[in-house]
Amino acid sequence: MAAHILRLRVALLFGALRGDRGHVTRMVIGLLVLVGGIAAASWALLSLRDAEADVVLAITVLGGSAVTLGFALAPLIGGAHDPLDPRRFTVLGLGGGRLAAVLAMVGFISIPALSLLVLAVCAAIVWSDHGAPWIASAVGAILGVATCVLLARVCMALGSLFLRHRRSRELSGLFVLVVLVVVIPVGVFLASLEWHGSVPSQLLQAASTLAVTPLGAAWAFPGLIAEGDDSAWMSLLVAVGTIVVLGAMWAWLVHRILTTTERPAPERERGGLGWFGVAPGTPGGAISGRSLMYWFRDRRYIVNVLVIPVAAAITVVPLLIAGVPPEIVALVPVPFAALFLGWLPHNDVAYDSTALWMHVATGVRGWSDRIGRLVPVLLVGLPLLAVAVPVAISLHGRWALLPALAGICLSLFLCGLGLSSIASVVAPYAVSRPGESPFQHPPRIGAGAGLSQGLVMVGSIVLSAPALWWGWIALTRDIDAAMLALWGGLAIGLVVLILGVVIGSFVFERRGGRLMEFAEST
Incomplete structure (x- = not known):
């Protein structure tokens, strides 16, 4: 044979x-x-x-x-x-x-x-x-x-x-x-x-x-x-x-x-299901597939993503004017981009508008909703950071700092995702409706919008303070702290992300009715 x-x-x-x-x-x-x-x-x-x-x-x-x-x-x-x-x-x-x-x-x-x-x-x-x-x-x-x-x-x-x-x-x-x-x-x-x-x-x-x-x-x-x-x-x-x-x-x-x-593929699948054909056949997979479609087709999401590199690059100008050495300035935009990437889904529930009823009516578990919504930003953020971090280090010129910068970015990014998983169900605020201009402001936003945005950003920075401190030590005094910044930042980010998903899941299941009321009234 x-x-x-x-x-x-x-x-x-x-x-x-x-x-x-x-x-x-x-x-x-x-x-x-x-x-x-x-x-x-x-x-x-x-x-x-x-x-x-x-x-x-x-x-x-x-x-x-x-x-x-x-x-x-x-x-x-x-x-x-x-x-x-x-x-x-x-x-x-x-x-x-x-x-x-x-x-x-x-x-x-x-x-x-x-x-x-x-x-x-x-x-x-x-x-x-x-x-x-x-x-x-x-x-x-x-x-x-x-x-x-x-x-x-x-x-x-x-x-x-x-x-x-x-x-x-x-x-x-x-x-x-x-x-x-x-x-x-x-x-x-x-x-x-x-x-x-x-x-x-x-x-x-x-x-x-x-x-x-x-x-x-x-x-x-x-x-x-x-x-x-x-x-x-x-x-x-x-x-x-x-x-x-x-x-x-x-x-x-x-x-x-x-x-x-x-099992042969049915004929009806020949046209393709897009991201739904890629995602697993689970509630979390369905939510991730729908979120991916929104992220790559909805102008509101696309504008938010495109603004991030612009906002990160703008931080370079005042530092250069203030006389900060260019090799130090080269390290600044990437952590800012990581912070904004983690902040992006802090109001993701509001972007669903009335489509949120599908989650509430079908009894989707909170963790399926929370994890499914994080898939798009992970698919966008991790590759972007994987490319941006080596580029920033090459501009800086000292490759020994690569672990430190990677640890700082991971901590800011993952902490932002964890806090966003809580903020999007605790304090959602009104956004422009589907199909409207992403630059159009809704009639009412309220003070909760600024509070939600600020808490996620400030909280990510505070929780990432140990990684930032170890990175500063690696930059100024002891390069051995670079590995401590890498593993410490990764550990902090993962812990905050897991806790954020758990807490956000619990709040989502408890506040499903109020979230539906919010979606119908905005």
Whole structure:
């Protein structure tokens, strides 16, 4: 049976070259481009045989980690049908364990895996020339390729189970957003480095960190052995453990796929449900889907989001006029943006207008309402901060402050979300109605509007005071306080967010009637 599946896999590879003339031409051109790219990458790797060991270690670990991450993300983003889906082989009568093992081995017979194998062999040759035993070089190459192949199989199986009928432009946009959140900060970081003919210390530190993670452990093992580093065995342990965990996950997923029935998508879903097709089929998922539609289509929400970077940038002008050094001023706008992002949903219930009756009439639990409303601002705020923080640090010029700024921003953002979850049900105030101009003021607002806004903002700053203080110490005196600001700010923000959601949920369930009365009267 294993040989039969292998023949089927090889036939599928050659079958891609069959078809009409246009299809065959495109496939041949693509293969030629791929072969050219692999040849260029192999030549670049082999040219490192005369380079310093730390240069080779940084390139192989960082490059290998990026390739491993790509093998994980590509199946989720691409959404292609898996030719090795376990359901296609149920007629062969193989057990779950045997089928998982056979499909894992056959997974090595693919163009991406074979291309990666060529690069891994080149890396092994380079490390052998730098003094690594050939056994260690071969083990590193095999573990690296096996990690990528198993990771691709696991992610493709997860996509088959949970994302098969939820593919939409919204979901693809989320995956692309995740990639951008990773790529843009890394690009800013690399662009800020000063090479001076040698590998920057930041890259060496990043490589040493990745060397003990599942992404880079296998690729780092031969290099650490060549340098006589004691952490080589830790990398080997992590790499082997990763293979074991991925193998167990793959076996479980194969069993799950074989014992569940694939439900075809109804014809009515062909038009797409937008964010409702992406969100889980729960009350909280429905609220998050509706909130996402509002956030990306309602002019009132869009204007609020667009005002944030403008308001944050305005804070730069008076500081520069007052003579504050530009490298210090560069750190100010991002915490302000984090504060405003956390403040945004403080009156979210009012924007529902009379649509709030759906929540009250159907008996939606408070935590479903509170969490569902936070999903849009989290999807907007976290990527924005993930990009803005590295940019601000690159303008400042001292990357050691990155943890401190990240901790401050997380604390302000999460504390704002927690307090907003309470304020939006305790003290909502009138806003412009749906369809009206976002700059149109309602007939009555009342003093509660300013009080609600001020309490959320001031409360976020007060609760984030420890993170702000640790960040100031890291900036002026002791850089070691940067990590304290990161973890302290994250802990404070999470505690306030959880307490805010719990309290807001309780108040929402107790004040449902009054909230409905407020929505009908404004």
